[in-house]
Amino acid sequence: xxxxxxxxxxxxxxxxxxxxxxxxxxxxxxxxxxxxxxxxxxxxxxxxxxxxxxxxxxxxxxxxxxxxxxxxxxxxxxxxxxxxxxxxxxxxxxxxxxxxxxxxxxxxxxxxxx
Amino acid sequence: xxxxxxxxxxxxxxxxxxxxxxxxxxxxxxxxxxxxxxxxxxxxxxxxxxxxxxxxxxxxxxxxxxxxxxxxxxxxxxxxxxxxxxxxxxxxxxxxxxxxxxxxxxxxxxxxxxxx
Numbered sequence: 001x002x003x004x005x006x007x008x009x010x011x012x013x014x015x016x017x018x019x020x021x022x023x024x025x026x027x028x029x030x031x032x033x034x035x036x037x038x039x040x041x042x043x044x045x046x047x048x049x050x051x052x053x054x055x056x057x058x059x060x061x062x063x064x065x066x067x068x069x070x071x072x073x074x075x076x077x078x079x080x081x082x083x084x085x086x087x088x089x090x091x092x093x094x095x096x097x098x099x100x101x102x103x104x105x106x107x108x109x110x111x112x113x114x
Numbered sequence: 115x116x117x118x119x120x121x122x123x124x125x126x127x128x129x130x131x132x133x134x135x136x137x138x139x140x141x142x143x144x145x146x147x148x149x150x151x152x153x154x155x156x157x158x159x160x161x162x163x164x165x166x167x168x169x170x171x172x173x174x175x176x177x178x179x180x181x182x183x184x185x186x187x188x189x190x191x192x193x194x195x196x197x198x199x200x201x202x203x204x205x206x207x208x209x210x211x212x213x214x215x216x217x218x219x220x221x222x223x224x225x226x227x228x229x230x
Contacts, residue, residue: 032217043118043205043221044157051217090156094217100209101147101170102219104156 002027002093006105014113019063019078021108023091026072032094033074034102035065037087044090050074061085086112116140118222120206126228132194135225139188139208145169147219148181148191151203160204163189196229203227 007022025031032051036044048059055067065076074091088109092102119138127133139146144165149157160179162170165186174181178197183189193200203226207219 034218036221041203041224041226043120043223044207045221046218049218092156100145100217101159101162102157104158106156107154 002029002031002095002103004091004093004103004105006089006091006108008108009106010109010111012111012113013081015083016080019076019081019085019110021076021089021091021110023065023074023076023105024072025074025091025093027093027095029095032100033065033067034092034094035059035063035074035076036090036092036104038090038107039087047076047089081110081112083112083114086110116220118206118208118220120204120222120225122225123223124226124228126230127196128230129198130195132192133196133227134193135191135204135206135227137189137191137206137222139206140210140220143208143210143220144186145209145211146183146189147207147209148189149205149207151205151224153202157205160191193227196227198229201227201229 003026005024034049035047038044048057050067058064063078088107090107091105094100146163148160151157160174161181163183180192203224205224207221
């Protein structure tokens with residue numbers, strides 16, 4: 001079974017500041033890890049994915065995440081926040097069992113202050 | 115860019131009524147998922163299809179929920195009768211299973227259900 005824990009249901013940063021959203025995973029098999037973003041009343045959009053290749057993964061809109069097996073973490077970062085980054089962010093895990101249904105965390109709402 | 119289509123976008127119903135949601139996945143995507151997202155929470159898997167077959171419906175409340183994908187293309191999720199606790203966003207997603215995007219789920223915009 002797999003699970004993810006997102007630390008901090010709400011994160012507030014100033015425009016131009018570093019964004020750090022935390023995700024820790026639990027998986028009995030090598031995990032595939034994902035970050036999705038959700039804007040109000042919309043579906044989820046893929047930001048980036050880790051599928052056992054490079055541990056530092058770059059995604060869209062300037063986001064990146066680093067897979068750290070020793071820490072079972074996959075934190076999402078962005079060097080400089082923009083107002084348009086305000087949204088809900090979800091970390092998700094999929095075990096490489098062939099089924100690949102995603103298990104999501106509870107989400108982190110990012111606020112960007114002007 | 116190919117999209118997952120869902121309808122209706124919004125549905126308001128009274129408890130004990132029947133509701134249905136429709137999903138048309140990206141063409142060629144063999145795997146289809148229905149998730150439920152309660153406000154303020156992450157999505158939770160309800161059912162997964164591989165072509166027309168159910169792969170996982172262990173979290174689907176089968177006393178009131180049903181899902182089908184008769185021809186292995188589009189899918190319908192039904193709730194009968196609806197209860198107050200069913201108020202949520204119902205998200206459909208599909209996955210190709212091939213190539214660079216094999217592991218990536220593409221989501222539709224969702225159907226928001228309000229039960230009064």
